[in-house]
Amino acid sequence: MVELAQNLIDGLGRGSIYALLALGVAVVFGVMHLLNFAHGELITVSGYAAFWALTNGWSWWIVVPLIVVVAVLTSLVIERVAFSRVRGASDFTLLLTSFGVHFVVSAIFLLYVSASVKNFPRPAWTTSSTWSLGPLQIETFDTVVIVVTMLTLLATNLLLQRTMFGLALRAAAADFDTARLMGVRSDTVIRGAFALSGLLAGIAGVFWLMRAGSTTPSAGIDPMLKGVLAALIGGLGSLRGAVLGGFALGLAEVLLRSWLPGSIAGLTEGFVFALIALLFIFRPQGFVAVAHAERV
Numbered sequence: 427m428v429e430l431a432q433n434l435i436d437g438l439g440r441g442s443i444y445a446l447l448a449l450g451v452a453v454v455f456g457v458m459h460l461l462n463f464a465h466g467e468l469i470t471v472s473g474y475a476a477f478w479a480l481t482n483g484w485s486w487w488i489v490v491p492l493i494v495v496v497a498v499l500t501s502l503v504i505e506r507v508a509f510s511r512v513r514g515a516s517d518f519t520l521l522l523t524s525f526g527v528h529f530v531v532s533a534i535f536l537l538y539v540s541a542s543v544k545n546f547p548r549p550a551w552t553t554s555s556t557w558s559l560g561p562l563q564i565e566t567f568d569t570v571v572i573v574v575t576m577l578t579l580l581a582t583n584l585l586l587q588r589t590m591f592g593l594a595l596r597a598a599a600a601d602f603d604t605a606r607l608m609g610v611r612s613d614t615v616i617r618g619a620f621a622l623s624g625l626l627a628g629i630a631g632v633f634w635l636m637r638a639g640s641t642t643p644s645a646g647i648d649p650m651l652k653g654v655l656a657a658l659i660g661g662l663g664s665l666r667g668a669v670l671g672g673f674a675l676g677l678a679e680v681l682l683r684s685w686l687p688g689s690i691a692g693l694t695e696g697f698v699f700a701l702i703a704l705l706f707i708f709r710p711q712g713f714v715a716v717a718h719a720e721r722v
């Protein structure tokens with residue numbers, strides 16, 4: 427029982443990061459019906475910004491807001507340079523554009539920076555600091571991740587439910603054409619959605635980079651896959667589903683890694699994908715069914 431509780435806490439810590447990534451994917455999908463496979467590049471760019479800052483003597487107290495700001499700005503630049511030019515195009519065109527952005531960003535760092543891994547120092551408390559709760563040993567890092575994620579989810583919910591921007595975003599997600607006729611400015615809503623998506627990716631990126639302690643031109647692939655998978659598991663078009671999908675994915679990874687015999691523990695990712703495939707067979711709409719795919 428103690429081991430199970432320990433695994434659940436570890437899974438919630440990992441799943442919290444996935445939930446933030448999935449939430450960013452879901453916000454953009456709700457407005458543009460775009461499954462953004464370039465979402466992970468926000469962490470790639472932020473990772474190189476963090477590497478530059480840390481190797482030049484900046485402290486993590488300054489690097490943390492730098493990562494978030496860079497992620498937001500990168501998201502807005504990607505929207506302006508790539509996605510604003512294909513608005514109104516088919517879903518397939520938008521999907522190809524997101525793949526194109528992913529490969530272009532990776533190629534830029536590969537050609538003009540380096541293909542090698544760039545390591546940077548991690549805060550000491552992320553690797554060695556723990557605290558006790560009865561028989562449980564809880565990592566400080568997991569505690570911070572869970573608390574920050576919960577506060578971020580609460581703030582996001584308040585933003586969407588209690589502000590004019592949130593009202594416009596939800597109206598555009600429900601019916602974009604009608605929202606425009608009612609006076610909602612499409613450019614403002616779409617850019618706001620990308621900014622919010624970048625903010626969520628930036629917060630997730632802080633913890634992702636702290637845990638990794640390095641970055642590469644392809645560093646965004648893994649967080650992109652986790653975010654997209656979590657959004658699909660939860661049900662595309664649902665913010666609540668994206669959060670549930672993120673936590674479910676994190677818990678599945680940790681529990682399987684703990685329960686599988688050591689000889690096949692390296693196949694954890696494969697077993698996770700098998701479970702996801704079974705989920706999509708028996709419940710293709712994900713955990714939360716949405717009446718309209720565009721709704722958030």
